[in-house]
Amino acid sequence: MPESSGNDPSRDEDPAATHMVASASTASIISITSEMSVAEKDRLPLASHLAKAAQTGASNFVLAYNVRAGIALLSRIVQLIQNRKFRDLMDLNSLLSEKHLNFRVEAVSMGLFIGCFTGGYEALQAVLRKLRPDLPAATRTVVSGIVAGSGILCLNPSRRRSLALYTFVRALQSVYNIAKARKLWHFWGSHWPHGDALLFGVASAQVMYSFILRPEILPKEYFSFIHRAGPVAMRVLQFTQRTLRGAAVEPADVIRFLDDKASPVVYNIAHNHPESLPCSLIHHGSASCTLGFGMTFWKAARQTFPLYLSLNIVPRVVLDLHRFVKAYVVITCIHGHGWYKSYRGRPVTTVLKGTWGGVRSTAFLGTFVALYQATVCVQKLMFRSDSKATYFVAELALYVLPRALDLLYITLRDKRVLAEMAYGEVMLFACSMGTLMFCFEVHQDLDDD
Numbered sequence: 001m002p003e004s005s006g007n008d009p010s011r012d013e014d015p016a017a018t019h020m021v022a023s024a025s026t027a028s029i030i031s032i033t034s035e036m037s038v039a040e041k042d043r044l045p046l047a048s049h050l051a052k053a054a055q056t057g058a059s060n061f062v063l064a065y066n067v068r069a070g071i072a073l074l075s076r077i078v079q080l081i082q083n084r085k086f087r088d089l090m091d092l093n094s095l096l097s098e099k100h101l102n103f104r105v106e107a108v109s110m111g112l113f114i115g116c117f118t119g120g121y122e123a124l125q126a127v128l129r130k131l132r133p134d135l136p137a138a139t140r141t142v143v144s145g146i147v148a149g150s151g152i153l154c155l156n157p158s159r160r161r162s163l164a165l166y167t168f169v170r171a172l173q174s175v176y177n178i179a180k181a182r183k184l185w186h187f188w189g190s191h192w193p194h195g196d197a198l199l200f201g202v203a204s205a206q207v208m209y210s211f212i213l214r215p216e217i218l219p220k221e222y223f224s225f226i227h228r229a230g231p232v233a234m235r236v237l238q239f240t241q242r243t244l245r246g247a248a249v250e251p252a253d254v255i256r257f258l259d260d261k262a263s264p265v266v267y268n269i270a271h272n273h274p275e276s277l278p279c280s281l282i283h284h285g286s287a288s289c290t291l292g293f294g295m296t297f298w299k300a301a302r303q304t305f306p307l308y309l310s311l312n313i314v315p316r317v318v319l320d321l322h323r324f325v326k327a328y329v330v331i332t333c334i335h336g337h338g339w340y341k342s343y344r345g346r347p348v349t350t351v352l353k354g355t356w357g358g359v360r361s362t363a364f365l366g367t368f369v370a371l372y373q374a375t376v377c378v379q380k381l382m383f384r385s386d387s388k389a390t391y392f393v394a395e396l397a398l399y400v401l402p403r404a405l406d407l408l409y410i411t412l413r414d415k416r417v418l419a420e421m422a423y424g425e426v427m428l429f430a431c432s433m434g435t436l437m438f439c440f441e442v443h444q445d446l447d448d449d
Contacts, residue, residue: 044126049123049126050126053120053122053126056118057120058119060118060119061115063111063114064111064115069103071103072107073096073101074313075310076095076101077089079306110155113154117148117151117152121148124144125141141434141438142435145430145436145438146433150426152426157425158219163429164425164426167428167433168428168432170432170436171436174439177439212244217410230369230372233257233282236257239253239254239277239281249272249274251272255267276380279380282377283295289374293370296366300370301362304361304366308357309358309359311358
């Protein structure tokens with residue numbers, strides 16, 4: 001990103017954060033496409049429509065900036081509470097320090113992107129409606145979505161790639177859902193009650209395989225997120241890579257690592273070409289696999305809770321700010337000889353739902369990471385040698401299908417099966433947004449039917 005991540009836990013490229021940003025954009029899109037009926041849009045003068053588009057873009061710029069700033073601030077607050085630094089909560093210089101809240105450049109670029117897309121989409125719709133009234137609404141929607149999608153150029157290239165991938169997968173999902181609803185096409189197995197979990201597992205396998213064996217093709221932020229949330233220390237990861245590739249692993253290096261971590265684990269392999277490294281190196285805080293499972297869950301949950309709590313609360317408040325503020329308003333009236341105050345319960349409900357969502361997301365990731373470790377432990381108990389297939393089956397990632405597709409493309413590109421394409425992520429995102437906007441219009445037609 002434009003600035004160093006510092007200690008801001010929300011700076012790593014968390015797929016959940018990307019998904020939440022996409023949700024904010026989707027909410028804005030739905031708002032600008034449903035405010036007026038088609039007849040009202042046709043009657044509105046072009047100048048008025050363009051002014052309204054500019055207003056929409058400006059308001060969504062502020063919206064996106066507030067979401068990013070709120071996530072960074074709430075993550076910082078929860079982190080301070082976890083570390084019991086209550087004095088820093090009262091010290092604004094410490095709480096709002098640039099050292100911990102390096103979000104401004106990223107927030108501005110995200111705001112520009114969402115503002116340009118939402119405002120640009122509405123403006124293009126108005127221009128095409130006036131200049132080409134004979135153009136079908138579906139064609140107008142696709143063209144507007146594709147052109148407005150070029151607003152992704154406001155983002156950092158690494159962020160563009162991630163957002164384009166997630167949008168592409170969402171576009172595929174939308175097209176499939178509409179085709180299935182119209183009985184045009186049906187994918188075998190999609191009716192399974194846990195088919196999405198199966199897809200998640202298969203996609204995770206591709207990402208985890210790359211994390212273990214080809215970490216250089218993973219984006220730095222994505223690798224950092226997996227490593228930070230996971231149980232595998234960097235040195236253990238290096239030992240594992242050397243073992244799987246048949247290279248030497250010096251016992252002295254392993255023992256030095258355990259000593260540095262003050263680990264109770266004892267490493268008893270004397271030669272430097274072990275068939276398999278003991279699973280206790282992964283949960284080096286304890287020699288027990290069971291206790292290590294619990295420690296891994298707690299570590300992952302503790303580190304990700306501030307981020308997921310922020311992701312679940314801040315967008316709920318910012319995206320529906322006018323209702324949230326209105327709920328705080330005290331309706332005061334004179335009745336008889338006393339004052340009566342009426343409060344609405346929306347703020348409490350919003351915070352509780354956001355907190356519960358954060359707890360669920362944290363519990364999911366903590367359980368997922370711990371189960372990954374447990375899979376490795378079971379494999380090492382059952383088989384003497386390490387296998388690359390283990391790391392293809394044991395997965396550790398969140399919303400990984402887009403990244404799995406990206407890694408597949410990079411692998412094929414490195415083998416010269418596919419060619420590099422300049423600004424490919426911009427074209428992918430623009431086409432995906434055109435598809436999404438078309439699907440939104442078709443979805444409305446389905447509802448009407």
